[in-house]
Amino acid sequence: MADNADKSDPGLPVSCECGYIKMRTPFSKPLGTAHCHCTTCRKQSASAFGTSVFFLSKDVFPLATDVETKLSVYTHPTESGNTAHCYFCPRCGVRILHAALLPDGTMRERVSFKGGAIDDGAIDWKALNTKHIYTRSAIIKLPEEWECYEKMPPKLY
Numbered sequence: 001m002a003d004n005a006d007k008s009d010p011g012l013p014v015s016c017e018c019g020y021i022k023m024r025t026p027f028s029k030p031l032g033t034a035h036c037h038c039t040t041c042r043k044q045s046a047s048a049f050g051t052s053v054f055f056l057s058k059d060v061f062p063l064a065t066d067v068e069t070k071l072s073v074y075t076h077p078t079e080s081g082n083t084a085h086c087y088f089c090p091r092c093g094v095r096i097l098h099a100a101l102l103p104d105g106t107m108r109e110r111v112s113f114k115g116g117a118i119d120d121g122a123i124d125w126k127a128l129n130t131k132h133i134y135t136r137s138a139i140i141k142l143p144e145e146w147e148c149y150e151k152m153p154p155k156l157y
């Protein structure tokens, strides 16, 4: 288990727009967060950028059976040669979490919950100072006070 493993930690509440999917992140404190402006994140979020909330995959998978049987999965190859597994609500279409399988079939170390799927008030976003990444493809004017990176920062979090 991770250093911050705490059985009394209920994690963050996660849900889709229609409420069919309800689950929790493994812990209340994510490893990190990012706002990504890449073209893929723009498509999958159908918005100006996608927000990721990272946890260790070993703490998230396997998913609880009652959640896993409800979720649909869209898979696609990524630029880095992995296969993205994008879990979403089959009723309202909201993306819930993304995992990536490496070419050898093992799961990448981290998975990301979609920031907007985390229920209101569960994360103090203003205190996090989340970095903006892949801003080379941003379609919005980036405020000067945002910490922005054309691609990936040397250290994401």
Ligand SMILES: [Zn+2]
Pocket: 016, 017, 018, 019, 020, 021, 089, 090, 091, 092, 093, 094
């Ligand atoms: Zn839904």
Ligand SMILES: [Zn+2]
Pocket: 036, 037, 038, 039, 040, 041, 042, 050, 134
């Ligand atoms: Zn992205």
